[in-house]
Every structure is written in C-alpha cells, then in structure tokens.
Amino acid sequence: MxxxxxxxxxxxxxxxxxxxxxxxxxxxxxxxxxxxxxxxxxxxxxxxxxxxxxxxxxxxxxxxxxxxxxxxxxxxxxxxxxxxxxxxxxxxxxxxxxxxxxxxxxxxxxxxxxxxxxxxxxxxxxxxxxxxxxxxxxxxxITTLATAVRATQRAGELVNRRVVIVGPGHAGLLLLQVCLVAGVQSVSVVGTRDSRLHIARKLGAESVSNVRLASHEDWLQAPAHKEFDVAFEASGTASGLAACFELARRGGRVVSYGIINGTLDEVPGQEIYSKELTILGSRGAEGCYGEAIELLASGSVAxxxxxxxxxxxxxxxxxxxxxxxxxxxxxxxxxxx
Ligand SMILES: [Zn+2]
The missing domain is CATH 3.90.180.10 (Medium-chain alcohol dehydrogenases, catalytic domain)
Known part of the structure; x- marks a missing residue:
C-alpha cells in the first residue's frame, strides 16, 4: 500500500x-x-x-x-x-x-x-x-471537532456568555460553531488572515478583526471588545494567549486550546492578577467523540x-x-x- x-x-x-x-x-x-x-x-x-x-x-x-x-x-x-x-x-x-x-x-x-x-x-x-x-x-x-467539544466543556457555563476566539484555523472555526450550538450570546474572532475571518463571519461570528490591520486598534477600543466572558486561544501561539488575557473581562476565563510549543515571554502576567482571570488548559478529546459525531450527523456543524x-x-x-x-x-x- x-x-x-x-x-x-x-x-x-x-x-x-x-x-x-x-x-x-x-x-x-x-x-x-x-x-x-x-x-x-x-x-x-x-x-x-x-x-x-x-x-x-x-x-x-x-x-x-x-x-x-x-x-x-x-x-x-x-x-x-x-x-x-x-x-x-x-x-x-x-x-x-x-x-x-x-x-x-x-x-x-x-x-x-x-x-x-x-x-x-x-x-x-x-x-x-x-x-x-x-x-x-x-x-x-471529527477528531478536531471532538477537541473543540472538550474545550467548550473545559470552559464551563457558556449559555448567554460573550466569547472570543483567537485563531480562526480549522480548529478555531469548528470551536466557533460548537460555541454557537452551546448557546453563547455571541462569538467574536481575531486572526491574521482575512480569508479565514471571512469564513468565520459566514459561520456566525458576530464580529471579526485582523490583528495585522490598523483597524484592529479601533476594534479593540470598542467597550464590548474588552469584556469577553470567555477567551479561547486557538492559534497555538504565546501572542494569541497574551491577546486572550487582554480580551477577557475582569473575572473572565481563558482556555488554552491551541497547542503552544515553547515559553510565554509575551504574556502580560499583570492581567491575570489584576483581573482575577481563571486559566484552563484543554488537551485532547477524551469522552467527546460521540457528541462530535452527533454534531456532524445533525448538521449543526459544517x-x-x-x-x-x-x-x-x-x-x-x-x-x-x-x-x-x-x-x-x-x-x-x-x-x-
Ligand atoms: Zn490533530
């Protein structure tokens, strides 16, 4: 073979x-x-x-x-x-x-x-x-989708929560859809490639922003874009995690979902302390495959x-x-x- x-x-x-x-x-x-x-x-x-x-x-x-x-x-x-x-x-x-x-x-x-x-x-x-x-x-x-299901489970209560996802790759865009099925109030998506952010909009993201464009600074200034209940890091980068700490509200939750290799030099530690953030890791998809298959079979995820x-x-x-x-x-x- x-x-x-x-x-x-x-x-x-x-x-x-x-x-x-x-x-x-x-x-x-x-x-x-x-x-x-x-x-x-x-x-x-x-x-x-x-x-x-x-x-x-x-x-x-x-x-x-x-x-x-x-x-x-x-x-x-x-x-x-x-x-x-x-x-x-x-x-x-x-x-x-x-x-x-x-x-x-x-x-x-x-x-x-x-x-x-x-x-x-x-x-x-x-x-x-x-x-x-x-x-x-x-x-x-299905495997990636199952990891997205696990990440939402690790995040805790999501109903009516305002969510941001940093990293609209394959995993982040599946996670976006799982969050919507979970009943969040809205999902915003932050990334570096317009083509992916365009897909995020089509899949139901309320707002998107490209960190490489000057307009990202304006996007960040909107009060709603500093006050996310849950921030998912889905890019696998330390800079993505740093962005999550800044986007999460006081008392918010940050889920480290993308696989980050290396150290976290760029992460603003002060944000964790001053906002009393809760940081959660999400690895693999133990126990989540059945739900992932059901999400595809029902047409809830594209x-x-x-x-x-x-x-x-x-x-x-x-x-x-x-x-x-x-x-x-x-x-x-x-x-x-
Ligand atoms: Zn994989």
Whole structure:
C-alpha cells in the first residue's frame, strides 16, 4: 500500500508498505479521507516530538477492513473513525474531575504509524462508528471537532456568555460553531488572515478583526471588545494567549486550546492578577467523540467551508508544502487514497 513516511524533518517519502493485519483487539481500517492537522505540520517541521521514520497522520475516517480476535461490535465494511491516541501507561485514580487520567499515550502519526496511507491499524477501543450520511471529507474532521467539544466543556457555563476566539484555523472555526450550538450570546474572532475571518463571519461570528490591520486598534477600543466572558486561544501561539488575557473581562476565563510549543515571554502576567482571570488548559478529546459525531450527523456543524484542498495521498508532500507556506486561502487540506 502507499504510505507517506516522514524520515526526518521535511524529508517525507511516499513508500510501498505491507498492508497491516490486525492483532488481537485491533482492527485495520481502509482510509477514505485524512486531514492534515496543525500537529502533523509541527511534526513535519520537527517542532513536535515523534519517533521517526513514521507514517504521519492522526485524523481520518474509513471502513473497517479486517477485525482481530476478541473484538465485539465492529465488522468489515463498517464506516468508522478512530481516536488519535490511546492510553498505554496506566491510569491515575479517578479524582472526580473531568481530567484525563491517562499517564502515557501512544499517538498515531507520532509514536505509532498513522493514517496518511491506504490501511491503518488501531486498537478497537479507539474506534467509533459513523453514519453513512456523513461524507468522508466531513468525517475526517471529527477528531478536531471532538477537541473543540472538550474545550467548550473545559470552559464551563457558556449559555448567554460573550466569547472570543483567537485563531480562526480549522480548529478555531469548528470551536466557533460548537460555541454557537452551546448557546453563547455571541462569538467574536481575531486572526491574521482575512480569508479565514471571512469564513468565520459566514459561520456566525458576530464580529471579526485582523490583528495585522490598523483597524484592529479601533476594534479593540470598542467597550464590548474588552469584556469577553470567555477567551479561547486557538492559534497555538504565546501572542494569541497574551491577546486572550487582554480580551477577557475582569473575572473572565481563558482556555488554552491551541497547542503552544515553547515559553510565554509575551504574556502580560499583570492581567491575570489584576483581573482575577481563571486559566484552563484543554488537551485532547477524551469522552467527546460521540457528541462530535452527533454534531456532524445533525448538521449543526459544517465542515465543507473549511476544506480548501482535496488531494491524493501520493501527493502528501505537496499537501504539506501548501500547509507550511501558509498560503492565504489554504485551510483544511484533505488526503484521499
Ligand atoms: Zn490533530
């Protein structure tokens, strides 16, 4: 089978690999569609740890190809998606909170071979059935959508709250839609690319602002734009987190949702103290996949406006080139066999 294998940063090769066979309690899945996520780009650029060489990719959907022993409820041909990681390191005692108790995980595309290939093997415990009504180019976004659901859960009460999202990428634009479903009063979106902010408006953002334009200063001066109840950092940058601290109201909540690599030199610590901000981290999507699938199946969340490129797996290198060059119109790049 064809597989996109990363040997070193920027050294991605399309190779012919044997089709995996499922071990006990594992299944193999024929990939229908896989999305290039920001984490994949960080691995590709050597900014996020991975054991190489490795088949990249962790967000996908497909059909069950073969089922190993001791697997219930899954059969060949069934449409499914699988979670991007699974627990291998034991679990901490349940402390009654929603925190993920797993001590150590294996992750597709980083520490286990991923889904940028024709057939991927995963533990059956990570697999979720999806209805036929969800098209493959939509279903490949379920993993990110599930992380957005988790971020809204971490944020606490959202009904009638005024929300700002910093970072209108694939994750931020799914989060925008989940916030609207959760009953927020309004969502504003702050970003650096007009094409993405335009999509945010179309998906229901009340206001948007481009930090690279002079008009952003005017936008910030509006009283409503300094008083957000909840600020989500979805860009994965320290400057995005700094913006959240400034946009949140006194007593507001800041959710660190984008993966920030590195330190936080630019963050205005005084804001945390003087506004008595509550800061929450949101990692992964434990327990949120079912709700994500339901949001897509019901049509409450749209993925199509976010998919800008659909390209064959043997052009994965071109897909990463589009993603790393930060081309103006590129948003979600989807690989298909
Ligand atoms: Zn991802």
């Amino acid at each position: 064809k597989a996109a294998v990363l040997h070193a940063p920027y050294d991605l090769r399309i190779e012919d690999r044997p089709v995996p066979t499922p071990a006990n309690r594992w299944v193999t899945i024929s990939v229908e569609a896989a999305g290039i996520c920001g984490t994949d780009v960080a691995v590709y650029e050597g900014k996020y740890a991975a054991s190489l060489p490795r088949i990249l990719g962790h967000e996908f959907c497909g059909r069950v190809l073969a089922v190993g022993g001791d697997v219930d409820g899954l059969e060949p041909g069934q449409r499914v998606m699988a979670e991007g990681s699974w627990c291998v390191g034991g679990e901490a005692p349940d402390d009654g909170t929603s925190h993920d108790p797993c001590m150590s995980r294996l992750a597709l595309g980083r520490t286990a071979d991923g889904c940028f290939c024709e057939v991927v093997a995963v533990p059956s415990s990570t697999v979720h059935a999806i209805p036929n009504s969800i098209r493959a180019t939509e279903a490949q976004s 993925v199509d406006p976010l998919v800008t490129h659909v390209i064959p797996i043997d052009q994965t290198k071109e897909g990463f080139a589009i993603a790393t060059q930060r081309l103006e119109d590129a948003l979600r790049i989807v690989l298909v066999p």
